[in-house]
Amino acid sequence: MHQIQQALIPAGSFAMGDGYGDGRRPDGETTVYAVELSGFSIDVTTVTNTDFARFVDATAYVTEAERFGYSAVFHLSVMADTADVIGQPPQTPWWLGVTGADWRHPSGRYTDIADIGEHPVVHVSFNDAQAYCAWADRRLPTEAEWEYASRGGLEGARFPWGDELLGAGGAWRCNIWQGTFPTVNTAADGWLTTAPVRSYEPNGFGLWQTVGNVWEWCADWFDAQYYANSPRVNPVGPATGETRVTRGGSFLCHDSYCNRYRNAARSSNTPDSSTGNTGFRTVAPAAPSF
């Protein structure tokens, strides 16, 4: 069964969107608008490798990456045979299609998850996350729920902990990229790829690492224009679309190409896509009684 600790998020309203102009216009982080949400219960961490293994052991589920035979791995972390590398998108050459990369082999066939049980599961598609949720009697958060939860009760702040990226003495508060993207990562924050889910400090609602570490699938279809047309109360996203919302950025984020390790930042991917930097956390299906 699903064993991740959950946090109760009280019903309330908040300003959704980027009030600072930090985002790229095509991402559709503005216009900022008031959203009202019912209370809900959300995982304090993303689903870990250990959690996902429990699901697979119980159901014999096979992920899409396993069925396709490959997944997307960041070029510096690949540990596979040369012949395993079967693709390199021209727009994002730092992503390699790697045969044998899947949730059990995050960087290719010569890697495993034996020592990273408490790291987020990756190489899971939106559809895989939905399958996990069906087994666990959970669901993915809506995009609005995700942002409200990530804000941790801080109105309008850039990050889950406030407006400043670094803590006292220049301490890193999330797992992103330091150095020169995409070739030199100094890992000043302690992590080259994923970090254990309970790293750094939780936000005001008790949630760990909503920003940085791994992208998190949300339930909504993505539409950059959605904020201009969204209902104010419990929005669930557009009725149709081509890609599903992802939130929170990842260990690959760096200002030089992707400053999406912010509460308001948005991205998306096709529902069958999997990568080495995307996971998910879940929400209880029914609203709690408060």
Ligand SMILES: [Ca+2]
């Ligand atoms: Ca890092």
